[in-house]
Amino acid sequence: MSxxxxxxxxxxxxxxxxxxxxxxxxxxxxxxxxxxCSGAISCxxxxxxxxxRDAMLAQLDKVAFTYRTQFENGPAMALAQSLVDMTNxxxxxxxxxxxxxxxxxxxxxxARQYFFxxxxxxxxxxxxxxxxxxxxxxxxxxxxxxxxxxxPFADITQGSIKVPGPDFFRxxxxxxxxxxxxLLRQTREQIEAAGGDSIIAIVLEPVGGASTGARMxxxxxxxxxxxxxxxxxxxxxxxxxxxxxxxxxxxxAYQHWGVVPDLLTTAKGLGAGYYPVGALLCRADxxxxxxxxxxxxxxxTYAGNPLACATGLAAVEAIRKENLLDNVAIRGxxxxxxxxxxxxxFGFVGDVRGIGMLWGVELVQDLSSKAPFPAEANLFxxxxxxxxxxxxxxxxxxxxxxxxxxxxxxxxxxxxxxxxVSL
Ligand code: PLP
Numbered sequence: 001m002s003x004x005x006x007x008x009x010x011x012x013x014x015x016x017x018x019x020x021x022x023x024x025x026x027x028x029x030x031x032x033x034x035x036x037c038s039g040a041i042s043c044x045x046x047x048x049x050x051x052x053r054d055a056m057l058a059q060l061d062k063v064a065f066t067y068r069t070q071f072e073n074g075p076a077m078a079l080a081q082s083l084v085d086m087t088n089x090x091x092x093x094x095x096x097x098x099x100x101x102x103x104x105x106x107x108x109x110x111a112r113q114y115f116f117x118x119x120x121x122x123x124x125x126x127x128x129x130x131x132x133x134x135x136x137x138x139x140x141x142x143x144x145x146x147x148x149x150x151x152p153f154a155d156i157t158q159g160s161i162k163v164p165g166p167d168f169f170r171x172x173x174x175x176x177x178x179x180x181x182x183l184l185r186q187t188r189e190q191i192e193a194a195g196g197d198s199i200i201a202i203v204l205e206p207v208g209g210a211s212t213g214a215r216m217x218x219x220x221x222x223x224x225x226x227x228x229x230x231x232x233x234x235x236x237x238x239x240x241x242x243x244x245x246x247x248x249x250x251x252x253a254y255q256h257w258g259v260v261p262d263l264l265t266t267a268k269g270l271g272a273g274y275y276p277v278g279a280l281l282c283r284a285d286x287x288x289x290x291x292x293x294x295x296x297x298x299x300x301t302y303a304g305n306p307l308a309c310a311t312g313l314a315a316v317e318a319i320r321k322e323n324l325l326d327n328v329a330i331r332g333x334x335x336x337x338x339x340x341x342x343x344x345x346f347g348f349v350g351d352v353r354g355i356g357m358l359w360g361v362e363l364v365q366d367l368s369s370k371a372p373f374p375a376e377a378n379l380f381x382x383x384x385x386x387x388x389x390x391x392x393x394x395x396x397x398x399x400x401x402x403x404x405x406x407x408x409x410x411x412x413x414x415x416x417x418x419x420x421v422s423l
Pocket of ligand 1: 099100101102104133134135136205209210239240241242267268
């Protein structure tokens with residue numbers, strides 16, 4: 001038994017962190033690591049960012065915490081306006097939370113309350129993709145399509161209707177277009193089987209994270225899903241907890257395809273690893289309807305506190321001031337070329353996919369059949385351990401759904417330099 005009272009998941013022994021600067025971390029033995037996955041794709045501005053530190057200290061000198069029902073606070077108002085501006089006013093209302101799971105829970109509950117307020121309480125199903133990841137709390141887990149996480153809780157969550165998500169690497173159809181048509185056909189079929197007027201929303205990640213190894217949608221797919229939502233009168237929720245706030249080279253990933261959701265969740269990069277802060281963004285009329293019918297029955301203690309929002313504001317300001325959206329586009333291209341070179345060199349690199357600073361690498365046993373390595377090979381853990389030994393942190397996952405194989409994410413901070421990418 002471990003002598004420490006701390007516990008998380010099972011896993012190998014870990015080094016103890018000492019300190020960090022920029023894209024590097026050091027352990028207490030003096031070894032350095034390049035943070036190739038921004039922690040959990042959250043330290044978007046690298047470590048020890050002076051602008052963020054100064055903004056946090058300045059806010060601590062004023063007031064760290066006020067409760068949202070007692071005071072308005074300037075940082076919260078300013079960050080909410082910034083987020084709305086980042087969507088170009090596509091979404092006009094903001095509800096703060098402290099994590100990605102809370103953002104997804106909030107989206108689920110707001111969407112349900114919206115239909116209650118409209119007298120459509122028969123709408124009780126969510127549609128989401130398999131594979132997908134939307135969080136670890138029970139509501140967010142209910143829309144998550146990743147079996148190892150779902151199984152122990154399946155009978156105590158209200159699981160969503162799961163439909164297959166885009167997989168342009170392993171698709172069975174002859175072309176991407178045919179693949180998208182087939183996905184949309186299956187989605188429609190499932191919605192009709194449940195009853196079109198029983199659906200609250202379709203939830204999806206425009207670019208996936210660890211559960212899919214950065215699988216991407218395309219424009220035709222998003223347009224098709226938007227049309228289905230409009231036809232059946234349900235809402236479209238984009239989960240940009242991981243892909244939002246500049247990670248893909250746009251403020252939000254949906255902006256690459258120009259298909260606008262009704263609700264959007266974001267977190268991780270918003271606090272940039274300095275303080276937990278997340279947000280639900282949504283259409284004003286949805287909020288107005290809920291507010292006119294008793295208000296949103298939901299909230300978390302730390303939501304929207306001044307220190308959280310001052311941190312988020314400083315993170316967004318830093319992305320603007322340091323032109324990091326441009327850096328993501330340029331360095332992202334460099335990273336892609338490096339990963340493509342790995343693919344050309346090693347027969348076990350099956351696919352490199354992603355956008356901006358969000359890349360997934362899928363490993364296969366056989367390139368022509370795309371057969372994954374057997375689970376017993378424990379490849380994802382071995383590759384991660386090897387990379388760590390070499391001083392590189394990556395974010396691994398094995399798909400245990402049988403839908404894919406081992407993959408890892410390469411997602412360094414948006415601040416990474418040309419020289420650091422090539423290390
Ligand atoms: N949604 C997505 C797309 C995520 O990638 C994650 C976390 O990885 C979450 C939700 C849950 O966020 P958190 O871990 O902050 O609760």
